[in-house]
Each structure stands twice: as C-alpha cells, then as structure tokens.
Amino acid sequence: MKFSKKTALGLLFSLTLIVAGCGQKSASDTSAAPTGAPVPAETETAKLNVQVSFYPMYEFTKNVAGDLADVHTLVPAGMEPHDWEPTPQDIASIEKADVLVYNGAGMESWIDQVTGSLSNTSLIQVEASKGINLLEGGEHDHHHEDSEATEHETRS
Structure with missing residues (x-):
C-alpha cells in the first residue's frame, strides 16, 4: 500500500493531535496548584495506553507518540x-486502552466485531488507512509465471 506525502502527513498530524489531546490536563486538574508551583507527582499525566493491531502500526504509533504513550502490539x-x-x-487489553490504532482496509477482519462489543465508550479508534486511496491489487498470476518458466525450459 502506497501513501502520498500529503496523506501520510495528514495521518501523522491526526495521530499527533489525538496523542496531545489525550495527554492534556483539564483546567480543573491544575487549579489546586498555584502558578509556578511544582505539580505533585500524583497529578502528573499518565502515559496513554495504546493498543495497535500489528507491527507496522506499532512503528508508526511509537514514532508519533514517543514518550507520551505505552504502545502494545496485539498480533504477535x-x-x-x-x-x-x-x-x-x-x-480485555483493548477494553482498557485509551487508543486503538489499526490499519483497516480489510486487514483486521475482527475489528468491527470486537470494537462493537466494547463498553469503553472513550476509546479513540484510529483507522490508519481511512481516507487513503488504495491501489488495486490482486493475486499474482502464478500460472502465467510457471508457464513462462516451462516454456523457457523447453526451448533450451
């Protein structure tokens, strides 16, 4: 699957906004500490729990999230x-997650059934292929390749 630079930058920007937005404290979280005072450890923002479907999604997400998230891959x-x-x-891991990043485009056949059964209504789902024009693909014509090899061998 090929991504245009514009699409890849859009995806990167979207995921960055999600990570930044999830890691922000609300105004009520910081109102107890006076301006300039150190924030107590118990009010520091915890890392996001991000579940990703498989390794390429892990690499993408880890590079975007950096130290703001703990990223875990579902597919071994x-x-x-x-x-x-x-x-x-x-x-259960997805249920406890803050964010779920998956490829989409039919790669994860289980995604709709699993996400439809979750009770975690605050789970942010990022479908990495959303909005991308996918190239048409298909099975390789192995028969054609085998025919050429056989034809070449018979000429020799």
Missing part, C-alpha cells in the same frame, strides 16, 4: 495479521 511477531483472531485477554 510472526503471525499473519489477516488470519489472527484476538483472545479474550486481547479484547
């Missing part, structure tokens, strides 16, 4: 993201 390394299904523990 070596697993095919198309075939993976979340366990009850994975669903």
